Amino acid sequence: MNNVLFAFCVLGGLGVVFGLVLAVASQVFHxxxxxxxxxxxxxxxxxxxxxxxxxGCAAYAQAIVKEDAPRxxxxxxxxxxxxxxxxxxxxxxxxxxxxxxxxxCSGGDKAHNKYNYDGVKDCALASASTGGGPLSxxxxxxxxxxxxxxxxxxxxxxxxxxAKVDHEKCRGCLACVSACPKKLIVALPYDAVGxxxxxxxxxxxxxxxVCESGCLGCHLCEKNCPHNAVHIVDNLSVKDFSKCQNCGIxxxxxxxxxxxxxxxxxxxxxxxxxxx
Amino acid sequence: MSFTGLVSIALGAILIQNFxxxxxxxxxxxxxxxxxxxxxxxMGIAVTFVMGIASVFCWLVNTYLLVPxxxxxxxxxxxxxxxxxxxxxxxxFLKKSIPSLYQALGIYLPLITTNCxxxxxxxxxTQNNYNFLESVVYGITGGLGFLVAIVLFASVRxxxxxxxxxxxxxxxxxxxxxxxxxxxxxxxxxxxxxxx
Numbered sequence: 001m002n003n004v005l006f007a008f009c010v011l012g013g014l015g016v017v018f019g020l021v022l023a024v025a026s027q028v029f030h031x032x033x034x035x036x037x038x039x040x041x042x043x044x045x046x047x048x049x050x051x052x053x054x055x056g057c058a059a060y061a062q063a064i065v066k067e068d069a070p071r072x073x074x075x076x077x078x079x080x081x082x083x084x085x086x087x088x089x090x091x092x093x094x095x096x097x098x099x100x101x102x103x104x105c106s107g108g109d110k111a112h113n114k115y116n117y118d119g120v121k122d123c124a125l126a127s128a129s130t131g132g133g134p135l136s137x138x139x140x141x142x143x144x145x146x147x148x149x150x151x152x153x154x155x156x157x158x159x160x161x162x163a164k165v166d167h168e169k170c171r172g173c174l175a176c177v178s179a180c181p182k183k184l185i186v187a188l189p190y191d192a193v194g195x196x197x198x199x200x201x202x203x204x205x206x207x208x209x210v211c212e213s214g215c216l217g218c219h220l221c222e223k224n225c226p227h228n229a230v231h232i233v234d235n236l237s238v239k240d241f242s243k244c245q246n247c248g249i250x251x252x253x254x255x256x257x258x259x260x261x262x263x264x265x266x267x268x269x270x271x272x273x274x275x276x
Numbered sequence: 277m278s279f280t281g282l283v284s285i286a287l288g289a290i291l292i293q294n295f296x297x298x299x300x301x302x303x304x305x306x307x308x309x310x311x312x313x314x315x316x317x318x319m320g321i322a323v324t325f326v327m328g329i330a331s332v333f334c335w336l337v338n339t340y341l342l343v344p345x346x347x348x349x350x351x352x353x354x355x356x357x358x359x360x361x362x363x364x365x366x367x368x369f370l371k372k373s374i375p376s377l378y379q380a381l382g383i384y385l386p387l388i389t390t391n392c393x394x395x396x397x398x399x400x401x402t403q404n405n406y407n408f409l410e411s412v413v414y415g416i417t418g419g420l421g422f423l424v425a426i427v428l429f430a431s432v433r434x435x436x437x438x439x440x441x442x443x444x445x446x447x448x449x450x451x452x453x454x455x456x457x458x459x460x461x462x463x464x465x466x467x468x469x470x471x472x
Binding site for chain 1: 337341345347350353354357358361364365368369371372373383438439
């Protein structure tokens with residue numbers, strides 16, 4: 001019995017000593033921290049999942065206060081976390097603008113290849129190989145689906161050799177944006193996706209040779225736009241979303257039907273394809 | 277203890293008796309944080325750091341407290357106590373004094389409290405009757421062995437993710453476990469290595 005008591009006392013004493021050392025250390029090494037950081041951390045999900053891109057909930061909470069990080073990165077926390085953060089910081093709840101990914105290429109099978117690629121079916125590796133990949137068009141989608149494999153919501157698929165986003169399923173996490181080595185995927189507001197599905201800035205004649213579905217820079221969209229919202233920049237149609245009224249005239253006039261619009265023929269066709 | 281003795285302890289801890297590949301200690305963080313190279317590197321450095329200082333303090337506690345009092349059988353409990361408080365202390369100290377290192381180690385530092393490789397290294401120190409210097413060398417090089425293992429494995433896993441050649445049912449953890457086994461087999465090649 002004495003043995004047990006002795007061991008208990010010694011280890012208990014050791015524990016008390018360490019506890020005291022830690023208590024003193026927490027005072028000596030105390031770091032003044034913004035109290036909002038701890039409050040924000042309690043609003044977050046606490047899963048330390050890393051979906052926000054920081055090393056954990058604590059790091060994200062700190063980044064919000066110190067580096068003004070975006071408030072809506074906590075995917076597991078969702079809207080509740082965003083509201084909580086806004087309340088703590090005394091800000092108005094940020095309005096959610098639903099964003100969707102959009103692939104600025106519609107080449108795929110309509111684009112020509114300059115050689116047969118036999119390597120690993122991976123966009124990053126293919127675009128790092130000779131001549132930026134097998135596609136004649138230096139800008140186009142290679143169609144090996146790096147974006148498909150990073151999408152957690154089954155919203156992006158390779159259709160006819162080119163990546164297409166299902167805008168209903170897309171949750172706007174934009175994981176595909178960084179997965180695309182050709183930088184073809186952009187984020188657009190959900191209700192104004194009308195933009196051109198091509199990224200080729202070569203002159204029309206060159207574009208015509210490499211792809212049957214490339215923007216030729218013909219200026220028809222620019223000339224017909226009643227709101228002065230579409231311009232040809234570097235031989236490519238570019239839309240100014242602040243001026244666009246979603247009338248869809250540019251989509252009608254485009255000879256290659258490259259402009260995707262909510263309600264435009266190309267957009268509806270795009271949707272039916274996915275339903276079928 | 278001679279210099280050659282220390283070298284043989286170091287080589288043994290890094291290659292021959294690697295904590296991951298031949299003693300199978302610390303497998304949990306090894307599998308858990310080896311998906312990306314930079315996190316693997318952070319974890320490896322943090323483990324090396326904690327193993328080193330844990331060896332120092334556990335040796336002191338064992339030699340000057342447990343052995344004189346005849347409480348050698350309480351080693352495991354005492355060591356857990358020492359490691360847990362030590363990691364807490366180091367975390368507070370780093371946060372105040374070396375914030376950059378604290379940021380670099382991030383959440384890995386507190387995670388190591390329950391890493392069995394750290395407890396393993398201090399128990400092995402006692403089992404092998406190492407003196408102070410030997411314990412420290414064994415602790416640090418054991419951590420380096422962990423670092424080598426996790427960095428090698430992270431690069432293998434990054435490759436695996438990139439090629440995606442594995443059958444559907446083997447994707448993710450199954451293929452990772454198999455490749456860990458193959459790496460361990462490769463490390464068995466070092467078991468014939470003799471130092472001096």
